[in-house]
Amino acid sequence: MTTHTPIRYRIAVTSPEAHQFEIHCHVADPDAAGQCFTLPVWIPGSYLVREFARNIVSIRAESAGQVVALTKLDKQRWQAAPVKGELTLIYTVYAFDLSVRSAYLDSQRGFFNGTSVFLAVEGKTDRPCEVEMVGPSAARYANWKVATSLPEAGAARYGFGTYRAKDYDDLTDHPVELGDFTLATFEACGVPHDIVFAGRHNADMDRLCTDFKKICEYQIRLFGEPAPFDRYVFMTVVLGDGYGGLEHRASTALVCSRDSLPAAGETDIKTNYRQFLGLVSHEYFHSWNVKRIKPASYAPYNLSQENYTRLLWAFEGLTSYYDDLTLVRTGLIDAASYLELLSQTITGVLRTPGRLVQNLEDSSFDTWIKYYRQDENSPNSGVSYYTKGAMVGLALDLTIRQKTQGAKSLDDVMQLLWQRYGRDFYEGGGKGVGETEWETVAEEATGLDLKGFFNHALRSTEDLPLPELLASAGVKWQLRAPQSGTDRGGWLDKPKAGGVTIGAKLGSDSGLVKLTHIFNGGPAEEAGLAANDVLVAIDGLKASQANLDAALAKAKVGDKLDILAFRRDELIATRLTLQVSTDNTVGLACDDSDADKIARRRAWIGV
Structure with a gap:
């Protein structure tokens, strides 16, 4: 067996105030014809070409202390001239993207994904990699630490020094947080888990450990012990306002708002903390569903271009179904709270006219040009594979339970997928799920003919039969008109x-009412209003969400509103004729009318 010398990287925090990392890439045996290097254009889990190479500020090559000619081949690739002996590439990366997808550095903290900072050595990406992390030298950075799920190769835990990866794919799947962060640790099914918070906060770390542990242990046991990693790291940057996450094979990078975290002494689960726990649950579930059970087109990833699949509804949508389901099954939230979340998801889809235009397979396939590039017309032209996919997960789960009299469920499908595709993914050759294989596995796991279900759910634009399916699981369905501009869905005793409606989605712009989306065929479109118009006055009164709600509350179909609005810097006046509001808002509640319904609901959600 041939043993190859590892590719050695060095990443140094040389200039935090200028937001720059300096990276060295050392190749012991470069290609004799001239070694090529390339940087990914996208990061797995976020399906958009992001052109990370645009952040490379300077780049050069050396060998034996001598400068080596370096030619840029295209937007992301460089080739060094042939050399005898070793070759080192030295470059700086500008890092000021305060998200989970790229890299960030300032005098307070640092963060990076490998796809943003580590150039791949073409032809040698299967080799082991070593990365030396070097901290800033100034005394004020003396307390900086390192948080990553990369295994240490000489570095102390949480310390600067050398870490290792099995290959380039492994190297780029372990993000790194740098700084004087808050750290807490717990075990789930015997596996250590770190919680890392960067940024100002007063979170109750003990409670976070307790709540995270419930999520982690439930999901590990759902797929079957042992966990697919030896250690896991949750790394979160806390902001005044923020939300988001990105999954990795043994960690996740998260963004949350400061007021979403529980303070010491708080015992309830406030709405924004519930949302944060749902995010944690979502990204952790991805450890199985997409990081190891993954589409064949992602096995392996081609990071130089788009990778197409029609299966994102299964990998993102079903993960979105299980994230909140995990919270109720673990007792972190009660049944009423779970049904409220479910009703809001369904309401969001029903309020999207594009669900009747684009089917779920096409939504998955077009993610590169639609989901991550949404514009003012997106609600009219497409549907989210996250939210519609979650609804399909719900419908599929309840269909299986109903047709098998509770003997099987979606859990059985996920477990078979895990056994067949996920459990040995990184050790057994990395076989992904083919474009038609997911449906075949679902039929095998349940013993059902599900072809009609999948044709309806994935390849048509017809609505799902959720009222009937939920009724079979002991849940009442309420379809009603929205009660105000802030009504997101949920059960009302007396709706x-x-x-009436103006046919537009509203937002805020410096305290003013902004039309963010105009729905096709609605009053706003017929009145000539457009997305990004800012309302100035409604019937002679200063426009606000409150007075718009008040005007709509006492109006009837056919009434007219005189509208003044700014379009860019031009004032326009129009008259808008109100139409009847569509019943597109869902409320869900427990149906306790008989013992069978209660038993079926308990079997489904666990409470």
Whole structure:
């Protein structure tokens, strides 16, 4: 067996105030014809070509202390001239993207994904990699630490020094947090888990450990012990306002708002903490579903271009179904809270006219040009494979339970996928799920003919039969008109019937009402209003969300509103004729009318 010398990287925090990392890439035996290097254009889990090479500020090559000619071949590739002996590439990367997808560095903290900073050595990406992390030298950075799920290769835990990876793919799948962060540790099914928070906060770390542990142990046991990693790291940057996450094989990078975290002494689960726990659950579930059970087109990833699949509904949508389901099954939230979240997801899809235009397979395939590039017309032209995919997960789970009299569920499908594709992915050759294989596995796991279900759910634009399916699981369905501009869905004991609409989605712009989306065929479109128009006055009164809600509450179909609005810097005046509000808002509640319904609901959500 041939043993290859590892590719050695060095990443140094040389200039935090200028937001720059300096990286060295050392190749012991470069290609005799001239070694090529390339940087990914996208990061797995976020399906958009992001052109990370644009952040390379300077780059040069050396061998034996001598400068080596370096030619740029295209937007992301460089080739060094042939050399005898070793070759080192030296370059700086500008890092000021305060998200989970790229890299960030300032005098307070640093963060990077490998796809943003580590150039791949073409032809040698299967080799082991070593990376030396070097901290800033100034005394004020003396307390900086390192958080990553990369195994140490000489570095102390949480310390600067050398870490290792099996290959380039492994190297780029372990993000790194740098700084004087808050750290807490717990065990789930015998596996150590770190919680890392960067940024100002007063979170109750003990409670976070307790709540995270419930999520982690449930999901590990759902797929079957042992966990697919030896250690896991949750790394979160806390901001005044922020939300997001990105999964990795043994860690996740998260963004949360400061007020979403529980303070010491708080015992309830406030709405924004519930949302944060759902995010944690979502990204952790990805450790199985997409990091190891993954589409064949991602096995392996081609990071130089788009990778297409029609299966994102299964990998993102079903993960979105299980994230909140995990919270209720672990007792972190109660049944009423779970049904409220579910009703809001369904409401969001029903309020998207594009669900009747684009099917779920096409939504998955077009993610590169649609989901991550949404514009003012997106609600009219497409549907989210996250939210519609979660609804399909719900419908599929309840269909399986109903047709098998509770003997099988979606859990059985996920477990078979894990056994067949995920459990040995990184050790057994990395076989991904073919474009038609997911449906075949679902039929095998359940013993059902599900072809009609999948044709309806994935390849048509017809709505799912959720009222009937939920009724079979002991849940009442309420379809009603929205009660106000802030009504996101949920059960109401006495909802107001009917109502009127202006046919637009509203946002805020410096305290003013902004039309963010105009729905096709609605009053706003017919009145000539457009996305990004800012309302100035409604019937002679200063426009606000409150007075718009008040005007709509007392209006009837056919009434007219005189609108003044700014389009860019031009004032326009128009008259808008109100239409009847569509019943597109869902409420869900427990149906306890008989013992069978209660038993079926408990078997499904666990409470």
